Amino acid sequence: MKDFCVADLNATVSLNGFPCKPVAEVTSDDFFFDGLSKEGNTDNPFGFAVAQGNVLSFPGLNTLGISMNRVDLAPGGINAPHSHPRATESIVVIKGKVLVGFVSTSNVYFYKVLTVGQMFVIPRGLIHFQYNVGHSKAILLTAFNSQLPGAVIVSRTLFASNPPIPNQILTKTFRVDDDVINSIKSKFA
């Protein structure tokens, strides 16, 4: 209802969203974020890095309903299947060649290989992924219509939660035996 409400991340009161920094202390720097300009470290099993420009890192976004991420993918790297519980996502490739795909609730898999400057959209809450199918590093910019879209990463959610989801749930879910579940869990330990 105000023009802006720069988040006071250190406020003693916890809200859904954040209280505002006093207007008198707001400067141009509050609307600026430099966290997407650096190359991410993709030296991990997924060949993946993400820098998040959401309200937690960029307090000026508070109450404004938008955020952006930078995703770096090594060749063969993957931003593994996940969903955003509170946002639609649009994706633009800045560098490289990337397969992006999502599955609808009617179980249809929609996908496309994108090159530089091409755009794709992932409807709110659906499971999707990005996979570098090129021979060099890829960079994507993603935009969300939420200041904090959240990410439900399927593999981590099911196999690495704290505390763990009991094996009997997972064996029934995937119709496999305990060995398979334990094996996957061990990778995410």
Add this chain to the structure above:
Amino acid sequence: MKDFCVADLNATVSLNGFPCKPVAEVTSDDFFFDGLSKEGNTDNPFGFAVAQGNVLSFPGLNTLGISMNRVDLAPGGINAPHSHPRATESIVVIKGKVLVGFVSTSNVYFYKVLTVGQMFVIPRGLIHFQYNVGHSKAILLTAFNSQLPGAVIVSRTLFASNPPIPNQILTKTFRVDDDVINSIKSKFA
């Protein structure tokens, strides 16, 4: 903006939501739904059945922002991990003893065993499940703050979409080899 807009499911125009049945044709029956009163058939590998009282089955819900489901679970039956992209869910156990759980985006697993009359809430878009831990059949009523919450069922989404998600995506996601992926896919074929 009107009191109601009973869905005309056969309209030639397709909207996000549905056009309205002419007001002059609306009767009390349009606000009534009898699809939750019958026992579901749980004779399947998951010991699970769901009856959905959403806008597709109950057109009177159109534009009203609410819907309800009935879930039947055989002993040991599971409503496998899934998320609703467009709704928070509240659950009340009508019969039996049921473990319900969800995982937050911070990867914390919250869960509870519910008995008759007890209530649990699943925040919008998070992966959750219901598992009958009692010795007899269980029945749950679930309510959603959407007329069509949608369901992203994790196993079906990843292993049984049409067309299929390529194996290389799934092996990287779960850090397993093709055999495991093929084995799971075969169960959902």
Add this chain to the structure above:
Amino acid sequence: MKDFCVADLNATVSLNGFPCKPVAEVTSDDFFFDGLSKEGNTDNPFGFAVAQGNVLSFPGLNTLGISMNRVDLAPGGINAPHSHPRATESIVVIKGKVLVGFVSTSNVYFYKVLTVGQMFVIPRGLIHFQYNVGHSKAILLTAFNSQLPGAVIVSRTLFASNPPIPNQILTKTFRVDDDVINSIKSKFA
């Protein structure tokens, strides 16, 4: 914007909604509510009891946009005409036989006698009631797309407010004389 914001009902700051309990103190019990499992006391002139699972009794619902009530009705008992200023309501009968009805702003009365498992929907803000037309006790579960739907009970609002609405307003409203108004007011004193 966060996954959840369990209400801190004792916060010194008053909001529309509630501040959040610190995330580190949130446990599974915060998403659980046991207030709907007990039979209500219907030993009153209306043969009516309600247990409310809204944010005031179930703080985990804060910011999630959903709540549920249990209504107990003795034979002949009534949940008297009322409206919810902030929610659509869906109703499922758990036990008994209940007449439910609402009136639209076009002054049409829609109604239905429901038996176990049957569902009815009351559009946002319209006056409605539930009346036990069976020979035994009735139980209903109602769901709302608001964490605090509110209830405007017509009789109480007009005849038992604090301070009272002046008689001249009420005699003009119902086109009756002071005696009728005083008589009704005396019942709600």
Add this chain to the structure above:
Amino acid sequence: MKDFCVADLNATVSLNGFPCKPVAEVTSDDFFFDGLSKEGNTDNPFGFAVAQGNVLSFPGLNTLGISMNRVDLAPGGINAPHSHPRATESIVVIKGKVLVGFVSTSNVYFYKVLTVGQMFVIPRGLIHFQYNVGHSKAILLTAFNSQLPGAVIVSRTLFASNPPIPNQILTKTFRVDDDVINSIKSKFA
């Protein structure tokens, strides 16, 4: 999502809201309404008249989320207790002296006598009324944050619906006998 969507009130498709008139046919007159400038006829038992500037009379309001009414009250005239299911209302007195009041869901009656130029606000969905306490005609302008706020007029809803609400509901509601109910119903027949 567009600047405007002037309602096509004669469209064959019925929506919640209205389809848009083709942009090429939109003129300045579509954003203009002259229905509030004339004195209303208050020659009726309530000494009351209302002119409604909502989407049904002023199609340019479609999708814009606002509307305004003019209320005329003869001396002693009343805009009887009612609620708007889809809007907050603000009131400004243009002429005369008017008692305005509403009752909260906590059953508190808030009220004020307003003279020319004074403003009062009625929160969404609460029962309220306006009563001319001056010696001459009164005029009010009311604004709503909905293009079609709707009005649930308590007396008409309960005593003059079509079909009628059964007497047994109403005798239990107001704790009076059939004679009182029949007497009131006869006034609204």
Add this chain to the structure above:
Amino acid sequence: MKDFCVADLNATVSLNGFPCKPVAEVTSDDFFFDGLSKEGNTDNPFGFAVAQGNVLSFPGLNTLGISMNRVDLAPGGINAPHSHPRATESIVVIKGKVLVGFVSTSNVYFYKVLTVGQMFVIPRGLIHFQYNVGHSKAILLTAFNSQLPGAVIVSRTLFASNPPIPNQILTKTFRVDDDVINSIKSKFA
């Protein structure tokens, strides 16, 4: 989510919107505002005065999504081109004869001369103005579907901001030289 949340304008916590005054301290006066009843002082270069009934002056509007202004215009006076970033506006002329106009994003200018009791609507976010074309003082009531619509006054925004927008931006914008920009800036100093 509550009936109301009267703004506590002096709270130590700053929100987008305001914390609520304790309910126990809320009185009828909190829903009342007398700031629109007095004539505005139009003795200035624009022949213009505005009295704002928004949440900052009328704390009872907090969370209710509505506000109203009174505009006074001397003969030839203007409420200069501006937009409201957070609201649609509806206008009713209380006295006089006023030209109102707005320009759509398709660059079409819609306008009308209004006399007493006539209404016009300005869609959200579009630039508009009001100009007294009569021979006597004019008064308008304007309503907004926001408790704090904000106003972006074009001339003040571009030529009198603090710090100033550099001349090179403005000369390029209007395709004029520095002298014109400096001349306009001097008028708004």
Add this chain to the structure above:
Amino acid sequence: MKDFCVADLNATVSLNGFPCKPVAEVTSDDFFFDGLSKEGNTDNPFGFAVAQGNVLSFPGLNTLGISMNRVDLAPGGINAPHSHPRATESIVVIKGKVLVGFVSTSNVYFYKVLTVGQMFVIPRGLIHFQYNVGHSKAILLTAFNSQLPGAVIVSRTLFASNPPIPNQILTKTFRVDDDVINSIKSKFA
């Protein structure tokens, strides 16, 4: 309420938003847009080009609440002061060095010079601009939390509308004489 509703831009029914393409005809290409990959032609007085990825060019965005633009600026080029009536904007520089600024409704000018990968946010409805302060071409990606944010370009709105805004409005607005207004109007003819 559905996963998606790909716009049928040729539908005979006009809505605020668009009807949906039949689901059976939706393919992966509906979620893909290639209009941002090509260099824009900045050979014009503003040294400016914009490619818009909104619902009109990318029908898959319909109902999803997001869109993205590409802005090309020649050295010294400007995206002249404008506002988006329906969206917050976030900006990332892809190439070059760009001054971005906006003015709040409190008349404070916030600004920053951005280089590659840096991000800035413009709150909903405020007037802002982008100006290439580097020696080579600049490219920006902008994201909006609306499928059709609209653009109110100040100079075009005031000096080049159809029909034109009368000079007397503009001379009073900027406190200049007719010659200045006519001179500016001639540049935008």
